[in-house]
Amino acid sequence: MGITSEDVIPFVDLGLQHVPLREAILEITKSVLTRGDFVLGGAVAQFEREFAEYCETSFCVGVGNGTDALTLVLRALGVEGPEHEVILPALTFVATAEAVVNARGRVALADVRPDTFTLDPASVERALTPRTRAIIAVHLYGLPADMEALREIARERRIHLIEDAAQAHGARYKGARVGGLGDAATFSFYPSKNLGACGDAGAVVTRDADISARIRMLRDHGSRKKYEHLCVGFNSRLDTIQAAILSLKLRLLDGWNGLRRAHAARYRHALEGVDGFELPECSADREHVMHLMVVKVREALRDRVSTSLSEAGIGWGIHYPSPIHRTEAFKFLGYSLGDFPVAEEASRRVLSLPMYAELTDAQVDRVCRVISTSCSEARF
């Protein structure tokens, strides 16, 4: 069974997105070269205004990447030592936990919900201590977390609630865009995110003028004015070329998210009856933006299905193969196997299928056919 190059379906294909944008991106680059305002230039302020408005918040501060965005928010909210604990989900990209350590805070983990894989408010309650300063809710795979329940906990305890929205540009929770559902929200514009730059970039959005002002200062060596350093800060500024490219792509984001959702519906329709497969939750009050198309596969079946996909030239991924407490880097937290059973089970069962706006219906159908065949053969 030979695979031709037309059969290959990569897990993500960033080249395709840039075919129609190529000329516009070259023009943007030329005009920044002419102006020479390479870092925090005019296009940065413009993108900040546009993205704050898109997220239905008041302020946006462009920074170097999504991890720094989180680190700076934590510092702006007063997290700066080991006596400041920050609760985050055990199932997330490692950057969420890394940012807490970068800010010199202490990571406290909580489990996720089995139906949505987002932070479980009941588990957050159990992780609270008198030292808890903040909760980071991750809108994992593009699905908003249980913000109402988390906001209630944060309000009662007078602690901060941060959204890690790196996977959820444009998602909605009860009609409102993510980004305005807590004290501050952070975004990554890493190229493969729903809104991606042509390099590294990130942003913080908030309704709070003080938080915004503090992050502006922290991102640029603790200064408001050149050579007036008011605190020890960071160097995490947004490049002008990236900001101008992000403004261009922001106009296309809702269309791209719509295509992602249409592909997800097609996957769902074709895979619904397949034995051993569970599909992502679709809840009426949340708009999933399908950063990743993650299915839950019966444990004994995942290796088999992923091998069949690879043999057919189809890309796939696992997000994530280890929950935070089972990674080498975070062993020092002292958690054990069994502490976060839902996150642990997820890491054994999740499988991510190809998902990007430019996928075709025929490609989605082919992925589903390979999966159905692989699963039906498994029964004999």
Ligand SMILES: *Cc1c(COP(=O)(O)O)cnc(C)c1O
């Ligand atoms: C990508 C990502 C980040 C980090 O963003 P970078 O721009 O790569 O630093 C943080 N949190 C989550 C959930 C992410 O997916």
